[in-house]
Amino acid sequence: MDIDAAIAHIPRLRRYARALMGDAARADDLVQDTLERACQKWAQWRPPDAASADQVQAALRGWLLTLMHNLFANQWRQAAHQRTVGWDETLASGHDPTPDMGLRLDLERALTLLAPQAREVLLLVGMEQYSYAETARMLDIPIGTVMSRLARAREQLRRLMEGETPPRASLKAVK
Structure with a gap:
């Protein structure tokens, strides 16, 4: 091969x-x-x-x-x-590009708001259809971690899709 x-x-x-x-x-x-x-x-x-x-x-x-x-x-x-304090002005300032539309967050935006570790697990299991064991092996983490990250990611994604405002990340300046 x-x-x-x-x-x-x-x-x-x-x-x-x-x-x-x-x-x-x-x-x-x-x-x-x-x-x-x-x-x-x-x-x-x-x-x-x-x-x-x-x-x-x-x-x-x-x-x-x-x-x-x-x-x-x-x-x-x-x-x-x-990253510095001014890192992502749209998220850091709480700016919503669609304030008057009242639309729910679409799936793509909601996925970008998830923590990278949660997004990886959710995508591998949900989109790519890998088993928990395969996902754990690929990410080099225990199966229990895959299951807990997946559960938290699904819950956070559900809340985001229902229109809940994501928690504001605390940003710290890096010297």
């Missing part, structure tokens, strides 16, 4: 990245970074022993999503260190 096998997974990687990032351009960058990392680390990937072609593809998809998760987590941590 060669790196060309990863090409079949690009649509799924893009879908997951778009939901994770909430922005098409940043999502495409994340997919590209993931594929670059896969090319660099290709020698480290081992397909399961005595596996069918479908099982090999599923394992490859899981490996690629794990790479994507790790890249996303690293980028998120870097951004957290670089």
